[in-house]
Amino acid sequence: MSAPSPQLVALGWNDHLATLLVSEATGLVPGRILAEERGAYLVVTDAGEGPATASGRLRHATELDPTAAWPAVGDWVALDPLSVEGSGSDHRLIQRVLSRRTAVIRRSPGDRRMPSQVLAANVDVVFVVTSANQEFNVRRLERYLTVAWESGARPIVLLSKADLAEDIGEYLLAAATAAPGVEIITVSAITGEGIEAVRFHLGVGRTVVFTGSSGVGKSSIVNALAGAPLLDTGGIREDDARGRHTTTRRQLVRLADGLLIDTPGLRELGVLDGDGVATAFDDVERIASGCRFNDCGHQSEPGCAIRAAIASGDLDRGRFAAWEKLGREAERAAIATNALGRRAERKKWSAIQRSVEQHMRLKYGTER
Ligand SMILES: Nc1nc2c(ncn2[C@@H]2O[C@H](COP(=O)(O)OP(=O)(O)O)[C@@H](O)[C@H]2O)c(=O)[nH]1
Ligand SMILES: [Mg+2]
Ligand SMILES: [Zn+2]
CATH class of the missing domain: 2.40.50.140 (Nucleic acid-binding proteins)
Known part of the structure; x- marks a missing residue:
């Protein structure tokens, strides 16, 4: 070699x-x-x-x-x-x-033919970008983080457009609650705040990906890191349902200090597996492990640690609901993936059987 x-x-x-x-x-x-x-x-x-x-x-x-x-x-x-x-x-x-080390996978439950799609493969870090303005949405952040954890790479939250926030502390607190144990960097592509802290996670031969809704400033951050307007920003509506100015291009940008993948915003982002949910909601899972019954439904069972935590204010009701919702979604996804796998297995076997039969016919003739 x-x-x-x-x-x-x-x-x-x-x-x-x-x-x-x-x-x-x-x-x-x-x-x-x-x-x-x-x-x-x-x-x-x-x-x-x-x-x-x-x-x-x-x-x-x-x-x-x-x-x-x-x-x-x-x-x-x-x-x-x-x-x-x-x-x-x-x-x-x-x-x-070649076998992937990590992969950011988007599940689109509405699409039966393409139920899942790889957004970026072999990445070291998944930046989840969310903007510090009225667009900020805790539930969406939790969803993106779950998908980031599923990838096998390390998630990092970028709280973008920091220059627009009146009280950045408020957003930081909300993001920290949604992303326990995850590093959060406040950035502004306009003032340059936080850009060097983001660059710290790059490295020669290392790959990072930027995920997050359309318009949160992903491409602007890539351009700020590059020091040049390499990618289109603003105005361009990516993955637009109405098909206006649609670009479906995904690309890897090569900088001297690392490899950056920019992704378009997504209309639909489903979660794939329970491991991602378990990691993203590690705090909730830990509380749930304190329930008296293993199969506690957190409804009216005695000794329910979840209900106690909600009552005492230790656990946010919305976060608990998000954990349940994404957990159910992961369960359905697992069932759908298994069904696809079984169908594929059947298809493969019938293809093998057909080729064996053909081989036998060629070798021994049709009269057998
Ligand atoms: N005020 C402010 N606006 C920003 C910042 N970053 C991006 N924008 C604006 O937000 C819009 C969307 O940015 P873009 O990078 O295209 O977002 P993307 O869709 O996530 O790639 C553009 O109009 C940008 O000029 C920022 O740090 N501060
Ligand atoms: Mg963009
Ligand atoms: Zn319980």
């Missing part, structure tokens, strides 16, 4: 990935996805940057199993060597997605 170029190393390539490549995609060429827009990708390899698409084989594999990995921004992928070395660099073929 030849030594990887400094270019790949700057993108986060390491020994772990080199081992993955050997075990999951021997003979293929590694690359990282920089951008995605409607199925068209921009990929960097040792040979440089270029457009790429998913191969027919990869497409087929995910048709058989919708839970199989489909390429997303931040992914390390393995490309067909001929398609990379050939002069026709406009059709590099992605054959495989």
Whole structure:
């Protein structure tokens, strides 16, 4: 195996990935996805940057199993060597997605065909951006934090547009209650407040992602870190239901001190698993573990620690309700994912059976 170029190393390539490549995609060429827009990708390899698409084989594999990995921004992928070395660099073929270390996954329960979508793969930090003005919403912050915890990466809250807040302390307190144990940084892309504290979490070869509703200032923060207007801000309505000025582009920005993924705002962000809820609501779970009954419904059972905590003011009723709601949502998501998995398993087996039958016919003829 030849030594990887400094270019790949700057993108986060390491020994772990080199081992993955050997075990999951021997003979293929590694690359990282920089951008995605409607199925068209921009990929960097040792040979440089270029457009790429998913191969027919990869497409087929995910048709058989919708839970199989489909390429997303931040992914390390393995490309067909001929398609990379050939002069026709406009059709590099992605054959495989290497196993992800972490992934920010958006679940859209309303979409049956695409029930979940990877927003950013292989990230070290998930910045959850929420603005310190009338748009601030504790319940939304809890939801984004749950998804951030699910990713396996470290969440950090950015309380943005600090220059607009009359009393930043009020927002800080509310954010701290919604995000126990999570670092909170107040930032302003306009005054530059907090930008260096955000930069502290970057690093060569490290990847961070910015999540949060449309308009909270994600792209402005990326531009402030870059010191240049790399991304469009304001005015652009991303993921707009009415289809105005819609851009679905997700991209990874390469700075000297790290890799940054900007995501568009989302209309729908469902939670996927109970682990994310358990971590994001660690404080509530801890109180609930004090209930006398393991299966306490926190309604009228005797010895309910949750009701006692609400009564004493130790637990906010709204936060308790959010914990229950997201917990139910995670349960439904788990059931749906299992059903998808079972369907995929059946599909795979019937495909195998068909090919076995075909093989037998070829070998022994149809008269058996
Ligand atoms: N006052 C103030 N406005 C900001 C700040 N950051 C962004 N904005 C404004 O908020 C709007 C949305 O910003 P943008 O970065 O596009 O948000 P995004 O949708 O999360 O990427 C734009 O009009 C920005 O000029 C900030 O720190 N302070
Ligand atoms: Mg933006
Ligand atoms: Zn209880």
